[in-house]
Amino acid sequence: MTDTILRMSGITKTFPGVKALQDVNLEVRRGEIHSICGENGAGKSTLMKVLSGVYPHGTYEGDIEYDGDLCHFSGIRDSEHRGIVIIHQELALASNLSIAENIFLGNEQATRGWIDWNRTNAAADQLLRRVGLAESAVTPVIDLGVGKQQLVEIAKALSKEVRLLILDEPTAALNDEDSAHLLNLLRGLRDEGITCVIISHKLNEVMGISDRVTILRDGRTIWTDDTANLTEEKIIAGMVGRDMEHRYPDHTPKIGEEALRIVDWTVYSPSQPDRAVVRKANLSLRRGEIVGLAGLMGAGRTELAMSVFGRSYGVNISGKLIKDGKEIEARNVRAAIDHGIAYATEDRKRYGLNLIEDIKRNVSAAGLSKLARGGWVDGNEEFKVADEFRASMNIKSPSVDAVVGKLSGGNQQKVVLSKWIFTDPDVLILDEPTRGIDVGAKYEIYTIINRLADEGKAVLVISSELPELLGICDRIYTLSAGRITGEVPRAEATQESLMTLMTKEVQEVAP
């Protein structure tokens, strides 16, 4: 079985400003389960999008050789035609349609343009039995849990006569039972001759299911090896083992009193109210201290932060917030802001900024009442405040009348930070503060974070980049599957030790 089904060689993919993939090579053997591991942003999903034609031929460099042919896919349809099917992390099912309708969406079982429902449902039932789903084919997808929806996706792939199945984080949103079922199913498919490529953060699963593993890091292939030769530690070392290419400003913390304590914080998902996304989390943030929160995709970092920030995420939230020694209630965003909590979102374009407005109106958005008397805004004061931020944060723009949507990512991030600093918070939660911005601007952001800590604010930094957390934080919490799995002072933390904690599976304790 050393027959190669897929060989991607020298793949380079550039986005404006970022090289997402650089000379990546991937070789997949026919009939194997091949795992791809890497940190967030290592380029795994981009590579799979190149393979499946989401990024069509011509937008990347390098060659894709599939089944002995050089392939130039210009879209998903092309790759599906050759039997390559990708199942994305966010499931792409139409939730109001039935299972059968979803399976044959875009591939309707029709005679002369009229859908043959009997044929559709019978064929769907057969596929459902293959994936081990007992539901009837006419059940609406909305009535299924995520685990079963995942199986519907696989059934859909099978309906397209899949030969190379790609799964992006298939078990990230599943419970243990559903995960086990899914992995068993994949083994069964392998035995039927279907090749699988799995992107996963769960190293125990990777070790358990795959025949070979490829590591990506910073858009490059690090190595490929047989699972038999590997340990979880080796994989972790491969994932994080980059040299410290970024520089971090020096900082000596002046740590003061505790500003915020989060006690037994538990949050349930609004879309699946029986699934806890944060479980009994305990954190303590002190004035003058920069605390990191590390966790892989789906660990619940953003969910934890947003639920603390005026319950802007989640349902059935329980636990206590103790601010400066007193318990507080922050039931909405306004109350959280008034209690001195600020949260700068990881997705500034969707959740952080009004892109069609100018800098000054974005800076003042959360603290407008500070500029107003009797409900009327003082436009001149607003200008002055925004202009001072423009100078102190080094926002590169000719004036604060410039529209925010036209600024670069780094400058937009500075506008977001200005907005929150203007509310004069005691606790600042920064979610991926340097995502998508260039190295120079990152350094500036780090300097600003240090300055905020020196002003006596407690700062919580959420980041996917471990070197960044190690470079700027005084103390780091790790989060895995909604649980705090570790609390490490900077001096004792290494990328390897954090990654071990971040991938640690905590056994369910009785509530």
Add this chain to the structure above:
Amino acid sequence: MTAAPARAGKAPAVPPADAAPRKVDFDLKQSGIYIAFALTIVIFAVLTDGVLLSPQNLSNIIVQQSYILILAIGMVLIIIAGHIDLSVGSVVAAAGALAAVMMVDMDLPWPVAVIATLIFGALVGAWQGYWVAYFGIPAFIVTLAGMLLFRAVTYAILGNQGIGPFPDEIRTLANGFIPGFLGNVGLGAELGGADLFSIIVGVVVVVVMGFLQYRTRVGRIRYSQAVDPMWMFLLKVVLPAVIVMFLVVQLARFRNLPWVLVLLALLVVAYTMVTNRAVFGRQIYAVGGNLQAATLSGVKVKSVVFWLFVNMGVLSAVAGLIFAGRLNLAGPTAGNSFELDAIAAAFIGGAAVQGGVGRVIGAITGGLIMGVINNGMGLMGATKPQQVMLVKGLVLLAAVAFDVYSKRRAAGAK
């Protein structure tokens, strides 16, 4: 294969496009509507041999279009917040009917009836605002239902007949003119006489407008903000002043200033201030510009939307009173398709379909463009309604096409 290092792709970019600070920053998108307005007037003035601009006709345009303009003020705010209100025509009818019953059948004193009608409008708005903001039903559906509901309310109140006549005070507000307190002045042979009081009011308005613009400029300079060059500033002072004075003199030559113009002017000033300077006004733009960002900035999004609908209800009641007063009759079919005129006014006036963009003065201009088209085509003898509808439909389409086009071009330039 490429030699470029990873991070050389994009230097910490200062977009040079923004580098020209406010000099002759000729914003076609914002000024386009005024140019279109001017063109409309010129075209129809020529086609009607100047009759369009005659004293009596100008007065007619204002009085005929007043209730649409009042509705357009409320509508543009709702559209800025990213919603829509299809029920205003029915609310206009219901408010007029209610006022008629109270004033005519029940003989209540007119101030009581007016206040009760405004409260009715507020309750209607609160009803719709609740469903939209707190229950989460799209405004399109809620107000489509409201369009039917409040038309039903109108029929329930009136039966199949109209009620009138209205008290003099209401008729005067809708249709009447400020009395000439100071008598006439002669303007020379051809122009004849004009009301002195109206002209004094016009002069005062022009002076105050100029003073406020000057004060804003001084304030901006004190905070070392960029300001228009002097010639541009003067143009922006003189041009509106000339237009206002021309309008006032023409009106003074006819029957003085209509009361409804005074009301309209007060509303425009008040709502312009709210949208530009009030916290509430800012929140409307924030909600429409990016709902999630507004929520995460602590804006009470639901409350903002709720009060916008209350406001729309009150303005619909005002329009209902004026419309009924003007016809001197509250009829069951009153206000038919007013909502469409108000929505069209807002969009022609530069409001964006996605929300977040729009101005009160733009909506007023949009409403006036339609008023001029209506009136001008009437003067030219286009008596068939389909002729006017055709032109108005094309103007609306052209206005929004221009909006979409300029946005696409702006996005492409980035």
